[in-house]
Amino acid sequence: MTASPTRPLIAPSLLAADFSRLGEEAAAVERAGADWLHLDVMDGHFVPNITFGPLVVKALRPHTRLPLDAHLMIAPADPYIAAFAEAGADHISVHPEAGPHLHRTLQLIRSLGKKAGVVLNPATPIEAVVNVLDLTDLIMVMTVNPGFGGQAFLSSQLAKIAALRELIDASGRDIILQIDGGITAKTAPQVLAAGATCLIAGTAIYGAPDYAGAIAAIRASAPPAPPELSASSGG
Ligand code: DX5
Numbered sequence: 001m002t003a004s005p006t007r008p009l010i011a012p013s014l015l016a017a018d019f020s021r022l023g024e025e026a027a028a029v030e031r032a033g034a035d036w037l038h039l040d041v042m043d044g045h046f047v048p049n050i051t052f053g054p055l056v057v058k059a060l061r062p063h064t065r066l067p068l069d070a071h072l073m074i075a076p077a078d079p080y081i082a083a084f085a086e087a088g089a090d091h092i093s094v095h096p097e098a099g100p101h102l103h104r105t106l107q108l109i110r111s112l113g114k115k116a117g118v119v120l121n122p123a124t125p126i127e128a129v130v131n132v133l134d135l136t137d138l139i140m141v142m143t144v145n146p147g148f149g150g151q152a153f154l155s156s157q158l159a160k161i162a163a164l165r166e167l168i169d170a171s172g173r174d175i176i177l178q179i180d181g182g183i184t185a186k187t188a189p190q191v192l193a194a195g196a197t198c199l200i201a202g203t204a205i206y207g208a209p210d211y212a213g214a215i216a217a218i219r220a221s222a223p224p225a226p227p228e229l230s231a232s233s234g235g
């Protein structure tokens with residue numbers, strides 16, 4: 001499934017799911033229309049919370065066909081990347097602050113046949129990724145401080161999203177621009193207008209009684225297609 005400004009990818013974050021039923025929760029969002037499943041890996045050191053590791057990713061793998069989008073909030077990350085790849089993660093994203101050699105880390109992820117991502121904290125400038133675009137498949141902008149679900153969206157990050165959109169477009173590269181934190185049907189239109197192509201949402205999907213309705217509501221917040229695109233895609 002490809003993203004477009006009018007058809008954003010939706011990646012529910014399992015962090016807000018019922019942890020006693022993770023397999024069922026993964027399958028449920030697939031049925032509900034999700035594009036990817038976002039997995040928040042936390043070590044209690046890089047971020048002040050602990051979640052799960054490769055063993056849980058491996059256990060989840062048979063429960064869904066969705067691409068598994070692993071967001072590593074761990075430092076160091078390099079010693080664990082092969083384990084996440086073997087466990088079945090399809091995308092592996094790291095924070096530049098998690099190690100001294102981001103270029104080498106991205107090379108490692110790519111060498112394992114996985115899509116490589118760079119995650120920018122609210123205080124991290126876009127310069128952190130500018131010189132490694134050739135090794136980057138995904139750029140994720142944090143619109144909360146990493147560590148917890150259910151936090152308030154930081155609109156201060158909208159300018160960064162727009163700047164990354166320009167950078168990606170100028171590069172001519174097919175890099176997905178993901179937004180993580182505080183995404184709801186209300187905040188999604190702002191990040192989509194700024195140029196995001198993938199929306200990660202935990203509370204707004206897993207906290208809703210109807211996952212399909214919640215995913216549809218976030219997706220429907222995308223701006224309508226320009227007239228020429230509408231004409232060529234329909235009858
Ligand atoms: C926070 C995580 C997010 C989190 C988002 O560190 O990276 O993926 O699950 O949760 P919501 O959508 O509730 O802000």
Ligand code: ZN
Nearest residue numbers: 038040071180
């Ligand atoms: Zn995340």
